[in-house]
Amino acid sequence: MSSSYPNDADGDALRRVAESGADMSRPMVIEFSVEVPDERTARRVAEVVAAHGFDPSISEDDDSDSWSVYCSKSMLATYEGVVAVQVELNELLSPHGGICDGWGTFGNTQK
Numbered sequence: 001m002s003s004s005y006p007n008d009a010d011g012d013a014l015r016r017v018a019e020s021g022a023d024m025s026r027p028m029v030i031e032f033s034v035e036v037p038d039e040r041t042a043r044r045v046a047e048v049v050a051a052h053g054f055d056p057s058i059s060e061d062d063d064s065d066s067w068s069v070y071c072s073k074s075m076l077a078t079y080e081g082v083v084a085v086q087v088e089l090n091e092l093l094s095p096h097g098g099i100c101d102g103w104g105t106f107g108n109t110q111k
Contacts, residue, residue: 049092
């Protein structure tokens with residue numbers, strides 16, 4: 001299954017998730033990272049994504065003084081799915097100064 005992913009960053013990430021033993025036919029929590037310019041924007045972005053079914057959490061990086069909003073969603077980890085969510089987040093959040101800059105998951109393996 002992992003060989004059917006495109007050769008790009010999202011395809012590479014999905015291959016790693018599949019190779020880690022995740023069951024790609026079952027939903028898993030995927031966390032999409034949104035970069036924002038400041039705390040006020042982070043709080044607004046969190047409100048917007050929560051209204052669209054995401055579970056947001058806000059984080060400040062003390063070293064770089066940057067802010068991120070992590071937008072979690074339970075879903076199938078498909079290429080089309082993760083790309084579509086990134087597009088959706090960019091469309092929702094660009095008016096607020098947010099940019100989706102990647103995603104990650106711990107998969108759904110039982111260890």
